[in-house]
Amino acid sequence: MASKILKIAPLEAQNQIELSLRQALELLEPQLRPPFPLTIPTPEEYSQLNWAILYGVLCEPHFAKIQIKYLHAVVTDGYCFFVNLLTTIVDELYSKLVKSARIQLISLVSEMIYVSAVGIDGLLASLLRQIVGGDFSDGNLWLCFELVSLFLCKWNWLVEEEPQVLRNGLHTYLRVLSDHCRFSGDSKLEALRRIEIEFCIKVLREQFHLCLRIGRDLIRLLQDLVHVPEFRAVWKDLVLNPGEFKTQEFEDISQLYRQRTSSRYFLLRITPEMESQLRFLLTHVKLGSQKRHQAWFLRKFLSGSERETLIIDIVRFICCGHHPSNDIIQSDVIPRWAVIGWLLKSCRKSYVEANVKLALFYDWLFFDERIDNIMNVEPAMLLMVNSIPKYVAMTHTLLEFLLLLVDNFDSERKDIIVKGVASSFGMLARKGVVGSIHVLTSCDALSPPHKEWLGRCFESWSFYRIAASPSS
Amino acid sequence: MVTLKDMVPAAQNNINTQFIILDKGKTTLAGDYKKCLALVADETAAVHFELWGDECDVFDGGDIISLVDGIFSYNRKNLVLRAGKKGKVEKVGEFCMAFVETPNMSEIRWIPDPNNPKKYVQDAVISPYSLIFPPVP
Numbered sequence: 001m002a003s004k005i006l007k008i009a010p011l012e013a014q015n016q017i018e019l020s021l022r023q024a025l026e027l028l029e030p031q032l033r034p035p036f037p038l039t040i041p042t043p044e045e046y047s048q049l050n051w052a053i054l055y056g057v058l059c060e061p062h063f064a065k066i067q068i069k070y071l072h073a074v075v076t077d078g079y080c081f082f083v084n085l086l087t088t089i090v091d092e093l094y095s096k097l098v099k100s101a102r103i104q105l106i107s108l109v110s111e112m113i114y115v116s117a118v119g120i121d122g123l124l125a126s127l128l129r130q131i132v133g134g135d136f137s138d139g140n141l142w143l144c145f146e147l148v149s150l151f152l153c154k155w156n157w158l159v160e161e162e163p164q165v166l167r168n169g170l171h172t173y174l175r176v177l178s179d180h181c182r183f184s185g186d187s188k189l190e191a192l193r194r195i196e197i198e199f200c201i202k203v204l205r206e207q208f209h210l211c212l213r214i215g216r217d218l219i220r221l222l223q224d225l226v227h228v229p230e231f232r233a234v235w236k237d238l239v240l241n242p243g244e245f246k247t248q249e250f251e252d253i254s255q256l257y258r259q260r261t262s263s264r265y266f267l268l269r270i271t272p273e274m275e276s277q278l279r280f281l282l283t284h285v286k287l288g289s290q291k292r293h294q295a296w297f298l299r300k301f302l303s304g305s306e307r308e309t310l311i312i313d314i315v316r317f318i319c320c321g322h323h324p325s326n327d328i329i330q331s332d333v334i335p336r337w338a339v340i341g342w343l344l345k346s347c348r349k350s351y352v353e354a355n356v357k358l359a360l361f362y363d364w365l366f367f368d369e370r371i372d373n374i375m376n377v378e379p380a381m382l383l384m385v386n387s388i389p390k391y392v393a394m395t396h397t398l399l400e401f402l403l404l405l406v407d408n409f410d411s412e413r414k415d416i417i418v419k420g421v422a423s424s425f426g427m428l429a430r431k432g433v434v435g436s437i438h439v440l441t442s443c444d445a446l447s448p449p450h451k452e453w454l455g456r457c458f459e460s461w462s463f464y465r466i467a468a469s470p471s472s
Numbered sequence: 473m474v475t476l477k478d479m480v481p482a483a484q485n486n487i488n489t490q491f492i493i494l495d496k497g498k499t500t501l502a503g504d505y506k507k508c509l510a511l512v513a514d515e516t517a518a519v520h521f522e523l524w525g526d527e528c529d530v531f532d533g534g535d536i537i538s539l540v541d542g543i544f545s546y547n548r549k550n551l552v553l554r555a556g557k558k559g560k561v562e563k564v565g566e567f568c569m570a571f572v573e574t575p576n577m578s579e580i581r582w583i584p585d586p587n588n589p590k591k592y593v594q595d596a597v598i599s600p601y602s603l604i605f606p607p608v609p
Contacts, residue, residue, distance in 0.1 A: 011530050013538065013562040280568045291608040292494055296534035296567055 004059035005101040024051035079117035090126040134307040170203045174221040208245035215259035257366040266321035269313035287334040308352045315359040323375040337382035357401045367424040392445040477516035485558040487542035492569040499528045511605035513571035520578040522554040536565035574600045
């Protein structure tokens with residue numbers, strides 16, 4: 001049976017959610033036109049009513065106004081059930097929704113903001129997750145435009161009621177701007193770029209105290225936009241005039257370095273479907289048998305050269321958003337470092353590769369064992385160590401990059417970064433993630449300057465001496 | 473529901489199972505119909521699946537398929553799983569299925585059971601892996 005709201009391929013199983021929605025509408029359609037029944041619905045009837053109204057709005061735009069009015073009349077739970085249903089549809093079906101249903105969905109979201117519906121923050125987060133890095137399709141750009149317009153339109157509500165949504169929005173739009181600003185000649189992107197910049201600058205300049213909570217990834221995202229005049233000005237102020245942000249507690253950029261970014265932001269940048277596939281790969285697929293799953297993943301999410309920037313988000317997620325249990329780590333399931341190695345090798349563009357390496361090492365730069373998690377830094381270490389000797393070029397390129405980072409990331413605050421990197425190495429050695437750093441410093445294929453730098457790094461922090469005896 | 477390793481060739485539409493498509497061969501024309509051979513697998517075994525008509529275009533590697541009333545039998549000299557005229561296939565998901573590529577049920581020689589000639593039993597392994605779709609190194 002053809003679907004009214006979904007793009008269904010031939011021979012695809014009927015979607016269960018859509019089936020329930022359609023059945024509810026078929027059952028209750030007569031009730032959804034005036035005169036409306038005045039009886040109070042039972043809980044079961046209430047659910048059915050929500051399903052029917054939602055489906056009706058999504059597939060019959062001309063009746064939507066009446067049906068929404070009815071929802072407003074019968075609601076008893078602050079729209080919680082309705083919004084949860086909408087969120088489920090976004091998480092599981094957004095990519096399959098036809099254009100008209102997506103348009104209706106956005107108008108429903110706007111309506112739910114208007115009534116301050118319970119769970120609206122979750123719904124908006126789910127929608128932001130559907131904005132995909134590296135995706136320049138009309139559908140994705142349309143969603144970017146609709147959501148940022150909504151945020152600007154509902155600015156006061158966001159500031160007063162939903163600061164986390166504001167943070168989520170800033171994180172998302174700084175990220176996609178890095179894609180959208182890369183192709184400055186494209187007129188299709190011009191209007192979108194302008195409004196996205198307007199939103200981000202407004203958040204940064206007017207609500208900086210809210211931005212602080214994002215933590216160190218805010219810096220990583222801003223650095224990629226330094227070539228854009230509005231952001232260059234923000235950057236200058238961050239580094240030289242922190243007072244410009246009129247936030248009492250913000251005195252120096254290093255405060256942002258020291259704030260770990262919550263894993264919620266790394267989830268924001270991948271869709272639920274990518275998340276399930278990545279988690280499946282890292283939980284159920286054995287090392288040695290991963291080739292077919294990897295090929296399918298590449299074909300589905302990374303085909304097309306402009307798509308590559310998504311790899312940066314995926315690596316950030318793997319390091320900080322997916323921490324396997326000890327059982328999995330000790331089993332023969334493909335480890336995170338191997339998946340990251342594969343993703344790194346899939347990069348064709350050098351600026352993407354550099355950003356992926358930065359994503360991999362980012363938490364090393366400011367590692368503080370009191371607040372940081374060793375699981376965020378473990379994959380980089382294991383990738384370096386396990387690439388010796390067969391793929392030692394990988395170890396070499398990673399160490400070289402790390403060295404470059406330490407020297408150039410923030411030359412004014414190099415001491416913080418050296419301390420961070422040394423703490424990472426030290427903790428990794430102490431916790432037995434590697435036998436000792438000796439495995440790196442004694443590797444013949446590494447250049448003497450690299451080995452010397454490593455040696456100096458540890459001596460200055462004594463971790464080299466604390467580390468266990470060298471592995472073979 | 474039967475797992476792939478428990479299938480036995482029979483001239484009956486008695487196979488209800490679920491599997492993931494690993495690889496697809498070229499589509500050829502058999503009279504008026506399109507057909508194409510695929511390597512499919514579940515957690516227990518792999519087998520060659522013969523896709524017919526629209527199935528050839530619509531399904532691809534990574535698709536998880538549900539088969540109802542399928543048939544596992546000799547089609548010319550090939551032992552294949554297929555929907556057949558009475559069976560139905562449907563895509564029910566993607567990616568999230570672990571699988572093995574050995575044993576391959578199509579690469580096994582079957583002989584009639586000496587005790588019950590109407591049934592087949594395994595006689596010998598022709599090849600542990602598919603000879604048509606070798607494992608990806």
